[in-house]
Amino acid sequence: MRLTVVATACNLADITKALASQAGDGISHLVTFGSRAADYKASSLLRMTSAQGQRGHIMKDDRFTGFGLALTQSPGFEASLLEAMDTLQRGSEGHVYRNHDLQSPSDYVNYVSIIADRIATILTDEAIDTVLFYDVPHLFYDSLMYHVAKALGLRTLVLRSAHMPRQFYSMSDITHLGHTRSVPGAEPFPIEPGKVPELYYMKGIKQEKSELGRITGRALMHLVAHVMTREPQLLLRPGRLWSIYRRMDAAARRLPKWRDPFARFFSTDSLFFAEQLAGIEQTEPDLGQPFVYFPLHLQPEMTTSILGGVYRDQLMAIEATAAMLPEGYLIYVKENPKQDGRYRRPLFYHRLRRIPQVRMMPSHANTHDLTGASDYVATISGTVAWEAILMGKPALVFGDTWMQALPGVTRYRPGLRHGDIADDAVDHDALQQAVGVLVAASHEGVLSRHAARQDADHSASANAEDVATTVWSLLQGETPLTFTAPGEAS
Numbered sequence: 001m002r003l004t005v006v007a008t009a010c011n012l013a014d015i016t017k018a019l020a021s022q023a024g025d026g027i028s029h030l031v032t033f034g035s036r037a038a039d040y041k042a043s044s045l046l047r048m049t050s051a052q053g054q055r056g057h058i059m060k061d062d063r064f065t066g067f068g069l070a071l072t073q074s075p076g077f078e079a080s081l082l083e084a085m086d087t088l089q090r091g092s093e094g095h096v097y098r099n100h101d102l103q104s105p106s107d108y109v110n111y112v113s114i115i116a117d118r119i120a121t122i123l124t125d126e127a128i129d130t131v132l133f134y135d136v137p138h139l140f141y142d143s144l145m146y147h148v149a150k151a152l153g154l155r156t157l158v159l160r161s162a163h164m165p166r167q168f169y170s171m172s173d174i175t176h177l178g179h180t181r182s183v184p185g186a187e188p189f190p191i192e193p194g195k196v197p198e199l200y201y202m203k204g205i206k207q208e209k210s211e212l213g214r215i216t217g218r219a220l221m222h223l224v225a226h227v228m229t230r231e232p233q234l235l236l237r238p239g240r241l242w243s244i245y246r247r248m249d250a251a252a253r254r255l256p257k258w259r260d261p262f263a264r265f266f267s268t269d270s271l272f273f274a275e276q277l278a279g280i281e282q283t284e285p286d287l288g289q290p291f292v293y294f295p296l297h298l299q300p301e302m303t304t305s306i307l308g309g310v311y312r313d314q315l316m317a318i319e320a321t322a323a324m325l326p327e328g329y330l331i332y333v334k335e336n337p338k339q340d341g342r343y344r345r346p347l348f349y350h351r352l353r354r355i356p357q358v359r360m361m362p363s364h365a366n367t368h369d370l371t372g373a374s375d376y377v378a379t380i381s382g383t384v385a386w387e388a389i390l391m392g393k394p395a396l397v398f399g400d401t402w403m404q405a406l407p408g409v410t411r412y413r414p415g416l417r418h419g420d421i422a423d424d425a426v427d428h429d430a431l432q433q434a435v436g437v438l439v440a441a442s443h444e445g446v447l448s449r450h451a452a453r454q455d456a457d458h459s460a461s462a463n464a465e466d467v468a469t470t471v472w473s474l475l476q477g478e479t480p481l482t483f484t485a486p487g488e489a490s
Contacts, residue, residue, distance in 0.1 A: 001475065002029040004123060004149075005132045006142045008042060009449040010035070011460060012134045018468035026472070031126050033058075033141065040122075045115055045141040047091040048100040059118060067124045068117030071151035079309075080147040084112045086305045086312055087140040094267055095300075095342050097229050112144065119148045130155045130475065134447050136174055138302035146174070157474060160402070161448040163386060164439060166455065168447050168467075169402060170474050171483040174306070178404035181484045186440035188432040196368060196387045204258055205337045207366040211257045215249040219262035223248065226266040247271060254278035259363055261340060270341030276349055277335060280360045287373040291330040291359075292396075294318055294378045295367060298336040299343040303399065308380040311398040315351050317412070321378045321396070322357045324418050331378075332370055334361040375422040385409055389431060394424045402438075402483075407431045441482045443470045 001023075007016050013034060020030055032038040033053075040053040050057060071077055085108045093099040102108055123131070123145075131154055137143040149156050150173075160169045160177070171177060223245070227234050234241045248262060251274035255261065261274035296314055297304045304312040311317045321331055333352070352358055361370065367384065368391070371377055376394040377384050381404075385395035389408035397404055398412045408426035410416070445467035446455050455463075473479040 001027050001130055002126065002128050003027050003130050003132060003475075004031045004033065004126070004128045004145075005134075006033045006042065006137070006145065007038070007134055008034045009134075011449050011464070012447065013037065014460070014464040015134070015447075015467050015471070018464045019471055022465075022468050023472050023475075026476075029126060029128075031122070031128065033145070042141045043139075046088070046100065046139065047096075047098060048102075048111075049098075058122070062114075062118055063121075064117060065121045065124075066117070067120035067152070068113065068148065070120060071116050071148050072113055074151050076147075080144070081109065081112055083147075083306065083312075084108070084140060084144050086300065087138065087143055088112075089342075090139070090300050093230075094269060095265065097225055097265075115141075115144060116148055119145050120152060123149065123152060123154065128154060130157065132156075132471070132475070133158045136160050136177070136302055136306060138306045143306060157471075159447055159471070161446070161451055162442050163383075163402065164442070165451075166444055166446055166458070167439065167442040168445055169442055169482040171481055173485070175400060176481075176483040176485055177307070177400045178402050179483050179486050179488070180405060180434075180438050180441050181480055181482065181488075183437050183440040186433075186437040188429070189436040189439050191390065191428070191432050191435065193428055194391050196390055199383065206256065206258055207364065207368075209256075209364045213252045213255055213257035213260060215245070215252045216260055216263070219248060219252070219260060219266065222262050222264070222266035230267070244271065247275065251275050251278040254281050256281075256363055259337060264340055265342075267341055269345050272346060273339075273341035273344045276344070277363065281362045281364075283360065283362045283365075285332065285361055285365045285370065287369065289330055290326075290328060291332045291374055292321060292325065292376055292378055293332050293334075293367075293370045293374040293384075294321060295334045295370075295382065295384050296336050296339065297380055297382055298338050303381045303401075307401060308399040311380050311412075314380060315348065317378065317380060317398045318352070318358065319355060320398070320412060322355050324416060325357055326418055329357060329375070329418070330359050331355070331357045332361050332365075332374070333358055334365055334367065334370065335363070337363060375418075376424075389426050392426045392428070394421050394426060396421050406434050406438075438482075441480075443467075443474075443479070443482070445470060 005016050007013050020027055033040045033042040036053055038053045039055045040058040041051040044051040091100045102111055131149040137146040156172055158171050162168050255278055371388050371391055371393055376396055377388040378396040379385050381397055381399040381401035385397050386403050388395040395409045396412055403409055404411050407430040410421045446463050
């Protein structure tokens, strides 16, 4: 086997080392994309930096070869291009201080075409036959590599951390996500009705009225960084700078202390975003009104950029939901508590406000209360769908997700009606059985570095060896994949 592995985190690099050791001559050639310790520094492609891996920069000796035409001339390239442009937004000027220089649509098209050809050249020159991803590819470099590998006809193995602790999923194609293979004799997984698990990544997020904030030192540091890198002319306009400061402070004082809108980045968009949030903070949800609950995803994020398909545009999903609501129904939309001003420019809100059924919820509105009082929840591929069916509420999903085939979950399709979802009662016994099959089809081990931090009681080195053993078995076809092609799952 001639293998390429995408592994950016240290714990994943350790798994790769264990995999190479266990496989021995079974892996005749290995190329790694990840940190500086890998063969190639993968993230240098996102911000167009000169950071190198052990074999130099990924663009070293770059030349047109034509191998990338396998992707750029394929019928699916337009979708891959839109996805790539979305993932490149992570490194754009409006999102980070050390940004790439791409500006116009033609810049993005040219860059994607160049990098597709370069990746295809490396995979072809190295005679790679298999590409391994430790997570659903969702950054520019790994998602483009995934599409290039598919276009070249290479085998892909995609892993994904599971919803259950110390488990992960496997699939050969991202579109297989959620289509669980059959496991004869799988035991039902016990689920306490109505009990919703705590999410470690939502630690510190409150869902009730709490102490109001004020402008922080971190926010001021980001304002200074913005002035120095984006608008140095403000140093000559102290009145304008003072006005920005006062607007920041006014917005922060109307928002809860935990929700610092300038904690990660400052831009004119983030200031506008903070003022939008502050303007609805005194709203009180009417839980007696018939409504559908739609909590917005954090963006940029895998759940929209990759798994959402065309519904990476969340507003399109909200518009589709609104179009099938009966008279008198509303859509309660709540902003993601970790969202900043990215993807929330003025036209976003203008388009949202054009939908008469939409009502924005304040940060103190409890998401579980909103779920419980709704007819159903709607999401692209978010965990709220899982929480909903645990509470006995139906869920509508627009993208690929591990839970899309579970009882109570409906995948959006044109022609779908409100009653098709609202009347879909969640059969708890069937849910336990389906989750039991999913758990039985999953694999033991920790992939995510964030999950690894929550797994301090287990040996990191032992985990690396155990996961490597499973991955090698998956690569050899000895262990069946968790998810299979739609129609082959049963």
